[in-house]
Amino acid sequence: MRLRWPRRVAAQVLVVQLVITTGVMVLATGLFLAPLGSELDDAATLRALAIAQTTAADPDIARGLTSTSPSPTGPVQTEAERVRRATRALYVVVMDTHGVRWSHTTSGEIGRHVSTDPSAALSGREIRQIDKGTLGRSARAKVPLYGSDGRIIGAVSVGIAYDSVRQRLIDTIPGLLLCAGAALGAGALAAVAVSRRLRRITHGVAFADISALLDEREAMLHGVREGVVAFDRDGRIRLANDEAVRLLGLDADATGRPLDEVLAPGRTTDVLAGRVDGTDLLAVSGSRVLVANRMPTRDGGAVVTLRDRTELELLGRELDSTQGLLDALRAQDHEHANRLHTVLGLLELGRHERAVEFVAGVASAHRASAEQIAERVGDPLVSALLVGKTAIAAERGVSLRISPATLLPHRVVDPRDLVTVLGNLIDNALDAVAERRLTEPPAEPSGVPSSERSAEPFVEVELRAEKTTAVIRVSDTGPGVPPEMRERVFAEGWSTKRPAPPPPSADPSDPAPIAFRRRRGIGLALVRRLSERYGGMARVTARAGGGAVFTVVLPEALAPDDLAGDGPARQLTSAGESR
Secondary structure, three states, X not given: OOOOOOOEHHHHHHHHHHHHHHHHHHHHHXXXXXXXXXXXXXXXXXXXXXXXXXHHOOHHHHHHHHHOOOOOXXXXXXXXXXXXXXXXXXXXXXXXXOOEEOOOOOHHHOOOEOOOOOHHHHOOOOEEEEEEEOOEEEEEEEEEEEOOOOOEEEEEEEEEEHHHHHHHHHHHHHHHHHHHHHHHHHHHHHHHHHHXXXXXXXXXXXXXXXXXXXXXXXXXXXXXXOEEEEEOOOOEEEEEOHHHHHHHOOOOOOOOOEHHHHOOOOHHHHHHHOOOOOOOEEEEEOOEEEEEEEEEOOOOOEEEEEEEOHHHHHXXXXXXXXXXXXXHHHHHHHHHHHHHHHHHHHHHOOOHHHHHHHHHHHHHHHHHHHHHHHHHEOOHHHHHHHHHHHHHHHHOOOEEEEOOOOEEOOOEOOHHHHHHHHHHHHHHHHHHHHHHHHHOOOOOOOOOOHHHOOOOOEEEEEEEEEOOEEEEEEEEOOOOOOHHHOOHHHOOOOOOOOOOOOOOOOOOOOHHHHHOOOOOOOHHHHHHHHHHHOOOEEEEEEOOXXXXXXXXXXXXXXXXXXXXXXXXXXXXXXXXXXX
16 A cells, blocks of 8 residues: 655644654664663673772782682682672682682682783783673673782682673663653654644645745735735734835835834824724825725734725816816806896997996906916916816805915926915815805904905915925915814814715615715825925914914925026916917
């Protein structure tokens, strides 16, 4: 039967752990037994040496060796046998300087020459070794035997049966194997436990599946057009795909660092860190509007997905502007129809001169308003925005005024940023004034000079140039902003306006109208981000007489004087030639 290598990760880990545990135990047992045999041999030879030294120190043996002849009943044999029996040695042999035995376990060997070379011991050295003699293999030791005058008169050889040493080694093996088996069993149980846990964690997938899953994960994370940021339980960034790095402006070494170290404090950081609850949370990163959703993971971390809503937000604002222009054109169409009817009536009444005066007055009034803006604001995009917003304000019953202090003759470095800031401020001001106009009856504020009172609601725009710095100030006669909310109005997603209801004809089950309904709380956040990007600031204060004043400072937003050319005239000429 052919054995197959398991495919599942848990089974492979189990097999590998069992093989490793078994191998380690076999290796450990071998490494233990190998030095144990050497240690037992060494201990046996040391014991033989100690017996030999003790025997050689006995004065009766030295005296008998010099005064008697070798005999089975002599004093040397008697004393040597006493020592052998007392120490349970294999033999105790006493020899003279010629290597003739004076004692031996077998009495027939007395008087014969020893079987091994005694020259080393007779020369004054002590010998320990495992050797084979007439009594078999033994652990033996040889020491010189000194007379009373200090001369070597012989030697003593002591042997211990080697079988007893080997038996001690064999006797230790069962206990050692028992310990090794217990350790192997514990290791196998631990391997099974680890394997089961690994099987639960990996859901029983194979190594090939893990590799494919990792490849698919990398391709998906770096191929999707949504940002994905993963955090561990300590709030450190564990993963950030290419889109998240682009949207958040993260550094290349952001992985492994806490979120608060790689992003500046603000709503975006709070949303990513989970300090703001909710779904589809709005955040602003640089000039981008993001929609974030955070999902906790089982290990205590979280995964945040980011969608770039900048284009959709700009599209919504363009649709709002287009709707405003359509309303303005519709109002102008009604107004022109009324004027044409007036002219027709004057002509039918025969009052031709009065008709001419009426037409000339209407044309000059409209031309004067546009020319006034063009003379004060040199950039065509900014002046066109103001002209368009004037028509929209008139349709909503609000007067859009250009402050007498307005003068922006310099060339704007990036007109789109100035248009974004100015458009958002005017839109918010018009919304505030219109809302107050609809919900509150006009009232004269007490304690306000009559020169600052107005019979109609208005929004006033002031654009000034201070060298290369553009100063934008938009004031309105709306309800104003309380002091405790003057910082919160610039936060992403915060707004005092109620969301617009869906159109009456919309199907409640259809998500499309809701998906394209523009969210609130983005305009002022973009204004502040743009001002901070230029190194400036954005703030709101109270207007004398009621209302709010928004002031934005954009350093280096205007070109230097030597690049500004001839001011507004040159700007308008260039714009006309380009058309």
